[in-house]
Amino acid sequence: MKFTICDLRFAACLRKHLAVLITIILFAASPLPAQTILFTDAIVHTVTRGVLTNGTVLVQSNKIAGVYQFTNGEAMHLVLPSDTVFVNVKGQHLYPGLIAADSALGLTELDAVRATQDSTEVGDFTPDVEAWIAVNPDSELLPVARANGLAWFEAAPEGNIVAGQSALLALDGWTWEQMLVKQPAALHVYWPDLALNTAPKEHAADPAKWKSLDDQDSERRKKIRDLTDFFADARAYAQAQDAGATNAAIPREKIPAWEAMRPYLRGELPVVIHADETRQIKSAAVWATTNHLKAVIAGGRDAWRVAALLATNQIPVIYEHVFSPPTHDTDLYDAAFAAPEVLRQAGVTVVFATGRGGFGATMVRNLPYHAAQAVAFGLPETEALKAITLSPAQIFGVADRLGSLEAGKEATLFICDGNILDLRANVTRFWIAGKEVSLASRHTRLYEKYKNRPNLK
Numbered sequence: 001m002k003f004t005i006c007d008l009r010f011a012a013c014l015r016k017h018l019a020v021l022i023t024i025i026l027f028a029a030s031p032l033p034a035q036t037i038l039f040t041d042a043i044v045h046t047v048t049r050g051v052l053t054n055g056t057v058l059v060q061s062n063k064i065a066g067v068y069q070f071t072n073g074e075a076m077h078l079v080l081p082s083d084t085v086f087v088n089v090k091g092q093h094l095y096p097g098l099i100a101a102d103s104a105l106g107l108t109e110l111d112a113v114r115a116t117q118d119s120t121e122v123g124d125f126t127p128d129v130e131a132w133i134a135v136n137p138d139s140e141l142l143p144v145a146r147a148n149g150l151a152w153f154e155a156a157p158e159g160n161i162v163a164g165q166s167a168l169l170a171l172d173g174w175t176w177e178q179m180l181v182k183q184p185a186a187l188h189v190y191w192p193d194l195a196l197n198t199a200p201k202e203h204a205a206d207p208a209k210w211k212s213l214d215d216q217d218s219e220r221r222k223k224i225r226d227l228t229d230f231f232a233d234a235r236a237y238a239q240a241q242d243a244g245a246t247n248a249a250i251p252r253e254k255i256p257a258w259e260a261m262r263p264y265l266r267g268e269l270p271v272v273i274h275a276d277e278t279r280q281i282k283s284a285a286v287w288a289t290t291n292h293l294k295a296v297i298a299g300g301r302d303a304w305r306v307a308a309l310l311a312t313n314q315i316p317v318i319y320e321h322v323f324s325p326p327t328h329d330t331d332l333y334d335a336a337f338a339a340p341e342v343l344r345q346a347g348v349t350v351v352f353a354t355g356r357g358g359f360g361a362t363m364v365r366n367l368p369y370h371a372a373q374a375v376a377f378g379l380p381e382t383e384a385l386k387a388i389t390l391s392p393a394q395i396f397g398v399a400d401r402l403g404s405l406e407a408g409k410e411a412t413l414f415i416c417d418g419n420i421l422d423l424r425a426n427v428t429r430f431w432i433a434g435k436e437v438s439l440a441s442r443h444t445r446l447y448e449k450y451k452n453r454p455n456l457k
Contacts, residue, residue: 035434036060036081042089042415044069047096047390047404050382057094059411062434066407087415087429095385095420096405097151097412097432098368099168099392101318102272102298102353104361105145105153106135106169106176111358119357120158125230128260129164131157132183135176141361143441146171148365149420149427151412152181152402154392156188156272158356161227163188165260166272168396170412172432185396186296187264191275191284192223224283231291234261267294270395272318274356276301282309289313296395298353301327304339307346316349316395320360322370334377340387341378350383351392372421384421410434 037059044055044067052069058078059065066078109116118134132155145153151171157164167183169176196216204210211219237258263269273284276299285306288295297303300317301324303310310317324336332338340350352370354363371384379387393403401410411434418425430437 036084037087037411037431037434038078038080038084039087039089039094039413041091042094043091044094044405045096045385045420046406047382047386048406055094057405057413059431059434062411064405064407064409064411064413067405089415092428093416093419093425094405095149095414095416096389096403096409097414097430098149098388098420099403100145100150100153100353100364100367100388101351101392101395102156102166102320102356103153103364104156104158104357105141105364106137106139106155106361107131107157108358108361109136109139109141117358119156121164124160124226125162125257126159126164127162127187127234127258127264128256129157129159130167130184131155131164132167132169132176132180135169135179137173137175137179140442141364142171143438144443145365145367146430146437147427147439147441147443149368149414149416149430150364151414151430151432153364154185154396156186156356159188159190161190161192161223162230163190168398170432172435172437181402182396182398184260184263184269186270186272187261188298189227189271189273189284191273191280192220192227193277194220194279194283195277224287228287228291231261231265234258235265238262238265264293267292269397270294270296272296272298274298276321278302278305282306285309285313285315288315300339301336303348304335304342307343307348310343311347316351316391317343318351318353318392318395319343320353320355322352322373337373337377340374340384344379344383349391349395350379350387351395352384352387368420369423372423375421381421 039057042055042057044052044057046052046067054070056068056070057064104119107119121129135155152168153171154166154168156166165184166186166188168181168185169179170181173179196213198213201207201210237255264271271288271293273288273295275281275284275297281297281300281303284297295315296318297310297315298318298320300319301321303317303319319340321336326333326335343350352367354360354367354370367388371388375381375384390399390403393399405413412432414430415428416425417428427439430439
C-alpha cells in the first residue's frame, strides 16, 4: 500500500519549516533478514560531497544505500521494508567513522605494567611480525576512543629497523579476528637517527657508552646499508621465487621474513617509514623512491621543511606532532600547528595521528582535536575532516569501503550534537557496519559511580 510520510506520525521526523514530501512504499512481505535504517533531518558530512543540510541517509544491511538532500517542494520516493527503523537526527551532525592511523591501540594498556605491553618485537628485521594478532579486544582504551567517533584503527608494531606489519581493525568485535578490516595494511620501517651527539665524554651520562663522532657516523651508515641490503636480498628472493614458479627444477623453499616483503616490493602495499628530523625524512624519501616503494612518512615533525620533495615523490605524511613544541630556536611558536597546511599547499596528503606508544594510544580519543588545531592555523575544515577519514582510508587501500558517507560504502557512522572538531561536541549514537554500538566506557562508568557519591560531611 502507498501513502505519504506527511500523513502519518513520521511527519515529526522532518523539520517543520521544510515543505518536503517523502513517499514511502511499505510492503507487508516477510521481513528481510538485514535491517534497514533511515536517518532523517541530519547535517550530513559526506567528506566527498561536502555538507548536506537536512540530509537523509538510507542504510540497508551493513551498507549505505543512498545519501540524499531534500529541498522545498522536492519529493523523494523510497521503497522500504515494513520493519524499517527511522532515526530522526533532529538537525544534529552525521559523520563517517574516524580512522586512527599508526596507533598502539589494543597493543598497550598501562605503561607501568610490562604484561600489558605487546607492541614491540625483538630483532632488527622482523617483517613477518603481524601486530594485529596481539590486539586485546577487551582493552579499556577501545571504548573510550569509540565514544569520540573513532571507528577504525591501524594496529602498528614498534621495533628497531623493520618492525613488522600492521592491520586495520574496527573498534567493535569479540575477538581480533572479528575486528579485522584489512591485513596486512602496511610494513613499518623505523629510519635510523641521523643526529650526532657532540657532547664530550666527560659530560656523557654513561661514559662507558660514549661514542666518538666518527663512530656514531659509521654506526648510522651501517644501519642504512643493512636496511638497503635487506631489501635487496628480499627482492632477489622474490625474483628467485617467481622464477621457480615457472621452472619446477628450481627449489622454492619459503623464508617467512622475505615472503612477507613481497607485496611491499611490488608496490602493492605501503611502507610506513617513521622519521621526524629533516635529514631522516630526506634520506628516507630518496631511499624509498630509488627502491620504487609506496612510501608513507609517519611522525613527520619536520616534514613541512621538505614539503616540495615529498609532494614531488607523492609521499603522504601521517603527522603526529600538532601539539609538539618547536624544536629549533628559529622556529615560530606555531610551526607545528601550521605544518599540515604547509604540507597541503605543497600538494602532500596529510593524515593526523596522536603518536606512538602507550601515551599515543591513550590520547587517540583526542584525534579530532589534533585536526581542529590545524584548522585554527589555516587548514580548511573539509581537509581536516578528510585527514581523519578518507585520506587514511586511501593510504591503506580501503577507500572503496570506508572513509566517507557514500552509497555502497560500509554503514559506519555516528551522530554528534555539534561539530566533531569542537571540543564541546558529544557523540550521541554510533553504528559500526550497520549495527548500533554502545558508547559506554570506563569514563562513563566512573562518572556514574561518583556523580551521586554520598556526602560524608
